[in-house]
Amino acid sequence: MKKIIVTGGAGFIGTSLVKALLRNDVEKILIIDDLSTGSKSNLDNFVSDNKIEFIHSKIEDIENINKVFQNYDFCYHLAAGVGVQYIMDNLSDSLLTNILATHKVLEACQANNLPVLLTSTSEVYGVAEDKVWTEETKSLIGPTTKLRWSYAASKMIDEFIALSLYEEKKVSPIIVRLFNIIGPNQLSKFGMVVPRFIEAAINDEDILIHGDGSQSRSFTWVDDVVTYLIKLAELKAYGEIFNIGQTEEITIKELAELIIEKSNSNSKIIFKSHEEVFGKSFEDPNRRTPGIKKIVEFTGIKPSKNIEFMIENIINYKQNN
Numbered sequence: 001m002k003k004i005i006v007t008g009g010a011g012f013i014g015t016s017l018v019k020a021l022l023r024n025d026v027e028k029i030l031i032i033d034d035l036s037t038g039s040k041s042n043l044d045n046f047v048s049d050n051k052i053e054f055i056h057s058k059i060e061d062i063e064n065i066n067k068v069f070q071n072y073d074f075c076y077h078l079a080a081g082v083g084v085q086y087i088m089d090n091l092s093d094s095l096l097t098n099i100l101a102t103h104k105v106l107e108a109c110q111a112n113n114l115p116v117l118l119t120s121t122s123e124v125y126g127v128a129e130d131k132v133w134t135e136e137t138k139s140l141i142g143p144t145t146k147l148r149w150s151y152a153a154s155k156m157i158d159e160f161i162a163l164s165l166y167e168e169k170k171v172s173p174i175i176v177r178l179f180n181i182i183g184p185n186q187l188s189k190f191g192m193v194v195p196r197f198i199e200a201a202i203n204d205e206d207i208l209i210h211g212d213g214s215q216s217r218s219f220t221w222v223d224d225v226v227t228y229l230i231k232l233a234e235l236k237a238y239g240e241i242f243n244i245g246q247t248e249e250i251t252i253k254e255l256a257e258l259i260i261e262k263s264n265s266n267s268k269i270i271f272k273s274h275e276e277v278f279g280k281s282f283e284d285p286n287r288r289t290p291g292i293k294k295i296v297e298f299t300g301i302k303p304s305k306n307i308e309f310m311i312e313n314i315i316n317y318k319q320n321n
């Protein structure tokens with residue numbers, strides 16, 4: 001694949017993807033990003049590279065998008081409203097972006113016969129009770145009055161649109177459901193737990209846990225994700241859904257303790273209920289562990305980094321940047 005479109009390419013995962021694609025010797029990359037949560041400084045690493053073209057716009061506002069998408073080989077669609085804090089602060093905007101922009105991207109891919117990879121999320125499983133969430137696990141999201149589920153619902157709509165178009169032989173989509181991705185470049189200001197805790201620890205500030213900290217998550221290294229994204233495109237895994245994540249679980253309280261230990265911090269851990277932080281319409285899954293048999297068998301690749309490595313690496317980066 002020589003010519004690639006990356007929507008959301010100035011964001012956290014998008015930046016790592018663009019870097020990896022450049023290392024893989026692509027001919028041209030078109031980045032489309034409105035910089036709503038992405039950062040111009042992420043792009044500074046690439047601006048001098050004449051393989052990169054950047055369109056600074058909301059996808060929804062691009063005129064003639066079918067023409068813009070002409071003469072490319074593949075589209076990675078990452079642009080979305082992301083992060084619990086961001087979603088709760090931008091409810092209707094992020095909901096509409098996630099549905100309308102994705103629809104527009106899929107239509108442009110259809111018009112140009114362009115295969116597309118969509119980044120969905122573990123949120124689509126909601127609070128499913130299965131011990132391990134496989135791609136076939138039944139979703140259990142809360143009522144529409146609990147607005148945090150709007151993110152999950154919008155990503156489910158994206159998946160439905162893509163899979164319907166695939167069934168009708170109009171688009172060739174690959175869908176990945178990402179589980180808590182972390183890495184050095186992730187920002188804290190949109191509520192992501194790891195950068196938020198690490199920045200507090202480095203500054204010896206209180207580390208605020210939402211809830212009692214017994215909820216567990218499994219964190220995955222961003223470069224592992226990018227390796228999978230590139231491999232799935234190469235393997236033309238059209239019409240398929242894959243979980244991408246780590247199976248190593250850690251509770252949020254253990255995570256805070258690990259970060260304090262690894263950063264030699266004097267921070268104290270404090271707790272606030274989800275209701276206090278996000279209001280009444282919030283609820284959160286207690287556990288979130290992906291079944292990754294499908295992606296490991298399909299690609300032959302296992303996630304490569306454990307939580308200690310990831311935390312040490314991010315602390316080191318944040319202390320020096």
Ligand SMILES: NC(=O)c1ccc[n+]([C@@H]2O[C@H](COP(=O)([O-])OP(=O)(O)OC[C@H]3O[C@@H](n4cnc5c(N)ncnc54)[C@H](O)[C@@H]3O)[C@@H](O)[C@H]2O)c1
Nearest residue numbers: 008011012013033034035036037038058059079080178181
């Ligand atoms: N980070 C995670 O843990 C995680 C987990 C599950 C799913 N995902 C999915 O992965 C993708 C990338 O997430 P990320 O963590 O890099 O987030 P991010 O916020 O860093 O990246 C999203 C990018 O999209 C851009 N964007 C948003 N709305 C846009 C629009 N309407 N038009 C053009 N650009 C727009 C933002 O400016 C940003 O650069 C998203 O689709 C997200 O839902 C991420």
